[in-house]
Amino acid sequence: MKKVLLIVMLLIGTLGLVACTEEEKVQGVTETTITVGNTAATTGAFAAVGVPFNDALKAVFEVVNEAGGIDGRTIEFITYNDEFNAENGLAFTEKLIEEDQVFALVGHFGTPTVGATLDLIQEVGIPMVYAATGINGLYFAESVGNPVMAVQPIYLTDGRLMTARAVKESVYGANGDQALPANAKIGVLYTNDDVGNSIKAGVEAEASILDMEDQFVYEAVTADTVATAVQKLKTENVQAVILAVNQAPFGYSLSALYDADLDVPVFSSYVNADVTVVNPLQAPTDIYVNAWVDIFTTEGQAAVQDFVAAIGGASFLTEEQKTAYYTNSFAIAGYIAAKIFIEGLERVAANEEELTWNSYIRAMEEGPIDVPMGGSVDFSGGKRWGIASMSLLKYTYTPAQGETPASEAFLKVREIETIEEIEAK
Incomplete structure (x- = not known):
């Protein structure tokens, strides 16, 4: 009922705009402020993702505000803790739109909330910039004016890429330099949820393209069933394993x-390019993950310095938090979300247009947007594909030696490449 009332209210408001002057703004915009918001998990199991993500958003907005804002407007940020729960996420998203009157949803967080609110966002028309998930519902081939503007790779694409890597990369054998044997089987562990099924759909699609459907073995897993599922893969003598899961299942699957x-x-x-999820004393030798962020290029290093400066200058973070965030992939994601959103504001200002939902979406669709530390995303022509090319990282762990502490990291072993480039290997 609340959702219906919200949509009716906004439709009435839209009718009223027809007779208004050009000076009238959409909600969340005043002469001096732009109010945006999101809901995110800041307690519970996913707080390790949501807290650094949101803190980085706030750090970037603080930098912008201290420099005078965008076109004279500072950015105000409202966030609610949805505990990674779809029902909470929907309720808080309605609150952000209806009661808080935010201009946009920035860093719309997590599979449950994003999945539960996509219909609402499109019905209302509020811009949503950067979804902290890659569910396949975010994909639109050609949808000009669509307010949903994902940045992260869509899980279907993610699944295709990891499958192409598993099949085409020479990482097998005793020295890790051999091709996958022609008739080798590949095991796939997936969670029976939006994340797992979305990635699995990409795995299945790529297996079909490579004409290898019969060589893939699929097992759904939970924390309670993963040991049994792994034993089945071992019985099938699989030569590689694809984990179509997110952070927590990634950890327990590695242990199994x-x-x-x-x-x-x-x-x-x-989404699993995070060393905190890996137990280095209880994990397979060779762990590879896709990565759409590349901090190793010249451009990537420049973006890293900007990110470090934003985190380092954040007035609300402790020194301990700052140190932890400098290498935190979720903080980097929050930083990128804020920078992409700001790019749209700057384009509207450069066009000397009034800031409205429509003018903002048009500006975002003008052409490709450089993604800090990672290629570009292109919304032109209504493309809502997210990033469609990624690099490959490998987990490395160095035990402590004397006074030198142990270290772990995901290091790049392949450059950013498209699926077609990987398939051609």
């Missing part, structure tokens, strides 16, 4: 593979 002594190359999603 280790416990079963199934030590084959593992390929997984960009």
Whole structure:
């Protein structure tokens, strides 16, 4: 009922705009401020993702505000803790739109909330910039004016890429330089949820393209069933494993593979490029993940310095938090979300247009937008594809030696490439 009333209210407001002057703004915009918001998990299991993500958003907005804002307007940010719960996420998103009157949803967070609110966002027309998930519902081939503007790679694309890497990269054998044997089987562990099924759809699509459907073995997993599923893959003598899961299942799946002594190359999603999820003493030897952020190029290094400066200058962070965030992939994601949103504001200002939902979306569709530390995203022509090319990272762990502490990292082993480039190997 609340959703219906919200849509009716906005439709009435839209009718009223027909007779208004050009000076009238949409909600969340005054002469001096732009109010935006999101809902995110800041307690519970996903707080390790939501807290640094939101803190980085706030850090970038603080930098912008201290420099005078965009076109004379500072950015105000409202966020609610949805605890990674779809019902909470929907309720808080309605609150942001209806009661808080935000201009846009920035860094719309997590699979449950994003999945539960996509219909509402499109019905209302409020800009949504950067979804902190890659569910396939975010993909639109040609949808000019669509307010949904994802940046992260869509999970279907993610699944295709990790499958192409598993099949085409020479990372097998004793020295890690051999091709996958022609008739080798590949195991796929997936969670039976939006994330797992979205990635699995990409795996299946790529397996079909490569004419290898019969060589893939699929097992759904939970924390309680993963050990049994891994044993089934071991019985099938799989030569590689794809983990179509997100952070928590990624961790327990790695442990299960280790416990079963199934030590084959593992390929997984960009969302798992986080060392805190890996137990280095209970994990397979070769762990690979996709990555759409590249901090190793000259441009990437420049963006890293800008990110570090934003985090380092954040007035609300402790020194301990700042140090932790400098290498935190979720903080980097929040930084990117804020920078992409700001690019749209700057384009509207450069066009000398009034800031409205429509003018903002048009500006975002003008052409490709450089993504800090990672290529570009292109919304022109109504494309809502997210980023469609990624690099490949490998997990490395160095044990402590004397006074030198142990270290771990995901390091780049392949450059950013498209699916077609990987398939051609």
